[in-house]
Amino acid sequence: MLNKKTITGVSLALTMLLSACSNGANEPSKESSASQPAASPSADSGKKVELRMSWWGSDERHEKTQKVIELFEQKNPGVKITGEYSGFDGYMDKLNTQIAAGNAPDLIQMGGNIKEYVDKKALLDLTPYVGNVLVLDDFNGGYVKAATFEEKLYGVTLGVSSTALMYNASMFEKAGVPLPTDTWTYEDFKTSTTQIAQKLGKGHYGSYDLSSDAASLASYLGSNGKELYRDGERHFDSQDMINWFTMWDELRKAGAIVPADVQVANPPTAVDKSLIVKGQVAIQSMSASQIFGFQELTQDKLALSMYPNGSAGSGMVPPISGQFITSYEGTKHPEEVAKFINFMVNDPEAGVILGSTRGVPPAGKIRDVLSAQSTPVDKVLYDYISLVSDTAPAVEYQQFPLDNEFIKLLQLTSEKIAFGAQPIDSSVNEFMTELDKLLVKAKAQ
Amino acid sequence: MQKYKTYAAGYLFLLPWLIGFILLYLSPIIASLYLSFTKYDLLTAPKWIGFENYKTMFTDDYRLGDSIKVTFQYVLLSVPFRLAFALGLAMLLNQGMKLLGLYRTIYYIPSLLGGSVAISVLWKQVFDKEGIFNQGLSFIGIEGPNWIADPKYAIYSLIGLSVWQFGSVMIIFLAGLKQIPQELYEAATVDGASIFRKFSKITMPLLTPVIFFNLTITLIQSFQTFTKAFIISNGSGGPINSTLLYSLYLYIKGFTFLDMGYASAMAWLLLVIIAAFTGLLFLTSRYWVYYSDGRN
Numbered sequence: 001m002l003n004k005k006t007i008t009g010v011s012l013a014l015t016m017l018l019s020a021c022s023n024g025a026n027e028p029s030k031e032s033s034a035s036q037p038a039a040s041p042s043a044d045s046g047k048k049v050e051l052r053m054s055w056w057g058s059d060e061r062h063e064k065t066q067k068v069i070e071l072f073e074q075k076n077p078g079v080k081i082t083g084e085y086s087g088f089d090g091y092m093d094k095l096n097t098q099i100a101a102g103n104a105p106d107l108i109q110m111g112g113n114i115k116e117y118v119d120k121k122a123l124l125d126l127t128p129y130v131g132n133v134l135v136l137d138d139f140n141g142g143y144v145k146a147a148t149f150e151e152k153l154y155g156v157t158l159g160v161s162s163t164a165l166m167y168n169a170s171m172f173e174k175a176g177v178p179l180p181t182d183t184w185t186y187e188d189f190k191t192s193t194t195q196i197a198q199k200l201g202k203g204h205y206g207s208y209d210l211s212s213d214a215a216s217l218a219s220y221l222g223s224n225g226k227e228l229y230r231d232g233e234r235h236f237d238s239q240d241m242i243n244w245f246t247m248w249d250e251l252r253k254a255g256a257i258v259p260a261d262v263q264v265a266n267p268p269t270a271v272d273k274s275l276i277v278k279g280q281v282a283i284q285s286m287s288a289s290q291i292f293g294f295q296e297l298t299q300d301k302l303a304l305s306m307y308p309n310g311s312a313g314s315g316m317v318p319p320i321s322g323q324f325i326t327s328y329e330g331t332k333h334p335e336e337v338a339k340f341i342n343f344m345v346n347d348p349e350a351g352v353i354l355g356s357t358r359g360v361p362p363a364g365k366i367r368d369v370l371s372a373q374s375t376p377v378d379k380v381l382y383d384y385i386s387l388v389s390d391t392a393p394a395v396e397y398q399q400f401p402l403d404n405e406f407i408k409l410l411q412l413t414s415e416k417i418a419f420g421a422q423p424i425d426s427s428v429n430e431f432m433t434e435l436d437k438l439l440v441k442a443k444a445q
Numbered sequence: 446m447q448k449y450k451t452y453a454a455g456y457l458f459l460l461p462w463l464i465g466f467i468l469l470y471l472s473p474i475i476a477s478l479y480l481s482f483t484k485y486d487l488l489t490a491p492k493w494i495g496f497e498n499y500k501t502m503f504t505d506d507y508r509l510g511d512s513i514k515v516t517f518q519y520v521l522l523s524v525p526f527r528l529a530f531a532l533g534l535a536m537l538l539n540q541g542m543k544l545l546g547l548y549r550t551i552y553y554i555p556s557l558l559g560g561s562v563a564i565s566v567l568w569k570q571v572f573d574k575e576g577i578f579n580q581g582l583s584f585i586g587i588e589g590p591n592w593i594a595d596p597k598y599a600i601y602s603l604i605g606l607s608v609w610q611f612g613s614v615m616i617i618f619l620a621g622l623k624q625i626p627q628e629l630y631e632a633a634t635v636d637g638a639s640i641f642r643k644f645s646k647i648t649m650p651l652l653t654p655v656i657f658f659n660l661t662i663t664l665i666q667s668f669q670t671f672t673k674a675f676i677i678s679n680g681s682g683g684p685i686n687s688t689l690l691y692s693l694y695l696y697i698k699g700f701t702f703l704d705m706g707y708a709s710a711m712a713w714l715l716l717v718i719i720a721a722f723t724g725l726l727f728l729t730s731r732y733w734v735y736y737s738d739g740r741n
Contacts, residue, residue, distance in 0.1 A: 264594035402702075408697075411683070
């Protein structure tokens with residue numbers, strides 16, 4: 001026989017369970033009834049499509065992207081897009097987790113590592129929408145090709161950019177040092193940075209320590225007739241790396257570049273901590289389109305320069321699609337996603353709002369609209385991109401596989417030398433050993 | 446039969462917790478054991494590779510060595526300091542002062558906040574080159590280093606943060622101190638025992654069960670520390686791996702390098718390490734932990 005206690009117990013437990021369940025079930029209906037009136041009266045189905053979009057960037061880019069989302073929602077009642085934005089630190093980690101858990105955002109901003117995600121079948125094939133919902137007629141063929149893999153389109157270029165040295169021109173002027181030219185060499189770089197540090201005094205430096213920057217290294221190798229990576233192999237040897245680190249070590253000892261501990265505390269990637277913005281460091285390396293986020297925070301005049309020339313001339317990489325807008329393979333609303341992508345790259349109003357915050361827009365007609373009303377910073381970027389297009393050797397750029405691990409390895413090696421924890425030659429030996437392991441690992445994948 | 450029916454109510458009340466435990470703890474733990482024998486990049490299906498991950502861990506991962514070294518350094522310094530600090534304060538607070546409740550609360554606050562991101566961010570500011578800490582040092586004529594950005598000192602700022610979160614340990618010590626019978630002290634006073642003698646012959650022996658408990662809990666927590674190191678080093682464990690605590694390296698392997706199989710294997714190694722240390726504590730406890738009920 002069940003006794004009274006058991007029955008009370010069972011009923012109590014069941015009540016708890018039931019209330020927990022019904023709570024969950026109530027949630028959506030409550031929400032939809034609340035949002036129903038807000039939805040377009042014209043939407044007969046009464047269904048509201050909710051999308052999520054994730055991107056990284058500076059505050060300036062967040063604001064502009066939010067505005068474009070609002071504009072899209074106005075023009076397309078019945079679609080609601082929630083933005084999930086952050087800085088770049090941790091962006092990919094979070095995305096990986098979301099993809100693994102099957103709840104990634106419908107719209108995802110991607111970088112140069114797009115192929116990695118295509119290979120892992122995480123991105124939606126957009127080909128069915130091209131020509132109807134998604135119009136790319138106005139695009140340079142190369143930009144479409146950059147996100148096309150095995151004849152399927154997985155993303156749309158949001159902007160064309162190029163790696164660059166951003167410099168604080170006001171600091172150059174204050175120190176009376178001539179500005180970088182299109183043909184400056186590593187010798188010029190050394191002289192300029194040393195002079196700036198000397199003339200402006202304690203706490204001022206000619207450049208960030210770029211020995212840990214992968215783009216700077218790639219350009220340096222290119223300017224010496226070598227290559228960081230092509231077709232599964234590295235195309236440089238340990239002597240190149242020793243030369244590289246020795247050059248930065250000399251600059252460090254001359255006080256021309258930021259000391260190691262200051263650099264760790266004020267990393268060049270963090271806009272809010274940037275010493276360029278504070279007028280304490282004259283040069284750093286980054287993607288050219290980021291200049292908007294930095295310029296907004298300072299009265300000093302910022303400008304862009306190519307990396308110095310080496311014995312084999314310029315090591316610049318031709319401008320590439322810096323960022324793509326892609327869709328998660330598991331999205332429930334591919335049609336609306338394609339519609340938004342199209343809006344983002346083709347709508348003139350959206351184009352004006354976004355400006356060049358992700359680089360030079362890919363659609364010709366948007367570029368025409370923008371050039372009619374360009375700001376001085378726009379002009380700096382546009383001039384720079386066309387300069388690089390004209391200068392860069394015609395080589396097709398290949399991204400180092402396992403890029404995250406490579407960047408961490410370079411950073412570690414650079415820090416060991418910069419903090420004086422290990423001599424250059426043994427650090428480089430370790431670097432080469434680990435790098436070759438990465439190449440083997442990449443091949444096995 | 447009757448017996449089971451009586452238990453049924455108990456289990457039913459336990460059910461919500463039990464479901465949570467099975468879904469959120471037990472099954473992920475079992476899954477991670479399986480994943481530790483696979484190559485799993487989070488985005489595609491795991492592939493069985495046997496003991497490969499474990500082999501790599503012991504033979505071909507220089508960073509893991511760095512990470513274990515840093516973690517041991519962190520644990521071996523932060524645990525004793527935190528316990529000593531907490532015990533010291535608990536004894537001060539046990540003097541029967543006024544406003545004891547207020548002080549207890551104030552000293553407990555850091556522990557409540559300690560695990561949070563905000564405190565780690567604050568810590569970063571305090572120990573910055575131009576932070577409050579160095580400003581204080583400059584008053585007495587010392588130019589402080591860049592505590593967080595210098596590989597020689599970075600780990601000590603983490604240890605400092607850990608010691609600062611002594612609150613919950615202190616509360617438990619305080620409760621333990623209150624349990625010690627006053628008449629023991631009175632008798633010792635009559636016999637003319639000094640403060641130090643009272644401490645070493647009465648307080649310490651009677652407090653050993655509490656010390657043992659706090660030591661075990663703090664040790665386990667310290668091995669698993671993550672948030673502080675992640676926030677303070679910007680998720681890198683740098684400079685030069687100097688703050689690469691085990692859990693942080695595990696996270697980087699799993700979520701940045703997409704080596705979730707390897708990260709799972711690392712989690713199991715950590716489990717073994719923690720189990721070994723805890724086991725060692727339990728084994729030695731019979732020689733130094735004194736239970737007044739005669740169980741020894």
